[in-house]
Amino acid sequence: LQTRLQAGQGYGNTLKCVLTVYRNESLTGFFKGMSFPLASIGIYSSVVFGVFSSTQRFLSQLRHGDPAAAPSLGDMTLASLVVGVISVGIGTPVELVKTRLQMQTQPYTKANIKQNSTAPGSSVYRGSIHCFRTILQKEGIPGIYRGNVAMLLRDVPGYCAYFVPYAMFCDWITPHGSIAPNPFTIWMAGGVAGAVSWAVCTPMDVVKSRLQADGVYSKQYKGTIDCILQSYQNEGLKVFFRGLLVNTIRGFPSSAAMFLGYELCLRAMKGWQSETNP
Template identity: 25%
Template sequence: MMNTEMSIKKQGNASGKFKLACQQIVAGGTAGFVEVSLMQPLDLIKTRFQIQSIHTEQYSSIGDCIKKIYQNEGILSFYKGILPPILADVPKRATKFFTFEQYKQLFSFGAPSPTALSFTLAGLASGVTEGFLINPFEVVKVRLQAENQVFSKQISAWSMAKVIVHENGFGLSGLNKGLTSTLFRHGIFNMIYFSFYHNIKGYMKPYQDKKLEFLRKFMIGLTGGSIASCINIPFDVAKSRIQGPQPTAGHIKYKTCLRTIHTVYVEEGVKALYKGLLPKMLRLGPGGAIMLLVNEHVLDWLQNNT
């Protein structure tokens, strides 16, 4: 009788863990879909700034970039390259939030509740995991965003992926080009983003008023996303340079992450490593806050209604 009760209890625990995992995946995927749908135009502007060097400069400011894209390519061009993020961000953000929860437990090392170090290590590990998943989509997205023709004349994301595979295969010269830069970008961002949000949220007293509590969480997420964007952007610039079109056809100038950062620094100065910072912060500051809040609210709703 006791063995039967223990067996039922284990099955119940396993079922509960599986249900929670599914809820975390759905909540994270929903957060990713909402964020990329709202913030894609800013990602396009960020990429345009990052791929231009001092020799190929087209845009002098965010306003100038918006004006030229609108006049020369049409309003729909602000959503160039959106299909890869849409296809990627649902599983990507699902992976981001789900693996963060699993790593958080792992790095708590048996403690009853996560520590500041747990949040930091879990964020780093979830970012690296996310980077492996997202990199092929990033390669396709950057190639699409780098093109200057009218949106209606641009080839599809699938066609671009086939072109990349045909030219260079699936490896580090093809569909996984710039992998190291992507791992650095996501690892550093998530480490700061999750660590800041969960640690600061724990130190600040919550409000009873729902609007004030929403604003409190939004501002913490906004600040965390903005700080993380400032710190990881040199790796983002390196990723865009490696994955985007090379300055000279037939010659690969930007090859590896740290070498690309060094080349940009030597040839263009330290400011070039922060190209696209403002649109990146405008996207990932509020975008990061949106993701955290959407994830929390959807997860709460699922746990209370499923």
């Protein structure tokens, strides 16, 4: 829904988008382009959390001489910035394939610059692998990383608004005297962090979605700045908040589950390590 609301035409609001997708594509329309993200989410999340933790430990070692020292707000912010930069290298091709698969049935108007040989509204890609291979053959490596600047501008502040609020909210709602936050605290803090992060990310997420969807049938945008200017000139400031509701609603449960799973797995592995090496 988020991609179609941001880069599509004629969907209006979230409810109309749901009804339109279901009427035209049935239930399968809601799961288009998900095989690539599902196959890569484990690697992607491992890199994100691993880089964040490693950077924090490195900064604590550098500043305090102890990698286990509590990180400062500045350390968490810097670690989040590093995560945002590195995540783009992995995330951009995955996001591109997902967006292209979801938008290939989107009807385009004749005003949308020149059309490719494939008729708008018909399927261009047969699946995730075919989509990736086709983009690579026709557009090369730059094509696979289309929208990477917009994604960088989305993820760098986005991860700052992800990890920092999580840590702050955990500290805030953890009872005094507790060694570590309980599972409910982790779940709630992760959900709040996810909602806040996606609220911050949405304007550049709109730009990223439009740049990556641009190329299924047409070439409308020359780059990130051109996409921002054209979107603003044609639809006003409100265009950059398309999909905000969907993003924040989705962000809460997905991030809550992500942080809870990460923290519980970390505790379990630390427990096994202490039993193995007492």
